[in-house]
């Protein structure tokens with residue numbers, strides 16, 4: 111598994127195209143446990159590299175709000191930390207990609223299990239260019255989720271424990287699958303958190319964008335604590 115700390119630089123460098131109903135697209139899967147910071151970092155990548163962020167969880171929550179016939183089923187699955195059937199989530203992702211004028215997508219929080227992964231690849235014929243994996247301790251994720259305060263029905267300790275179990279049992283095998291294909295870039299969340307806390311991460315991105323190899327060196331030096 112490759113290990114990176116400068117996730118956006120990786121996004122900028124590696125591009126492969128897939129077809130989606132005649133539209134060529136580049137897809138990066140963004141995976142990691144609940145509260146590992148996927149959504150937060152996707153916002154940074156979007157801002158700097160022009161990807162469109164598609165959060166599978168957000169699409170499912172929008173489906174509940176829309177009053178769709180699947181709404182109650184989706185809400186119950188989310189409350190229980192369970193995985194919504196593949197066909198529902200894939201349809202929402204496909205619709206969002208087709209509707210978008212962009213052709214580069216960060217798909218956040220999907221695929222959630224091996225069945226999701228196989229179904230997505232079969233239906234869309236899309237393989238991800240690579241997978242960003244936010245690796246974070248459960249202790250830290252729990253602390254973040256309990257402090258998120260966005261009124262989510264699943265940010266309570268009982269559901270959080272269920273989500274952790276689902277992640278370990280069902281989602282980690284997806285990461286192992288892509289790892290065996292050498293497609294996983296692991297993001298060192300604790301280092302990233304430290305840099306963000308020091309308010310340096312965005313400054314590095316802004317000042318070093320045209321010099322990506324240089325930026326990587328600076329980040330690596332900062333993380334290793336070398337001058």
Ligand SMILES: Nc1ncnc2c1ncn2[C@@H]1O[C@H](COP(=O)(O)OP(=O)(O)OP(=O)(O)O)[C@@H](O)[C@H]1O
Nearest residue numbers: 143144145146147148149150254257258302303306
């Ligand atoms: N590096 C960080 N350090 C401290 N807190 C962070 C960091 N990154 C994100 N957070 C906070 O942790 C919480 C969870 O982050 P975020 O929503 O990005 O996680 P996520 O992986 O997308 O979660 P989920 O899978 O549940 O949607 C948010 O309140 C966010 O502000």
Ligand SMILES: O=c1ccn([C@@H]2O[C@H](COP(=O)(O)O)[C@@H](O)[C@H]2O)c(=O)[nH]1
Nearest residue numbers: 166167187188191192193194199219220
């Ligand atoms: O592909 C997906 C994505 C999400 N879910 C369900 O939604 C919740 C919340 O997801 P977040 O990524 O944390 O927003 C998740 O626990 C699942 O219940 C899903 O089933 N499939």
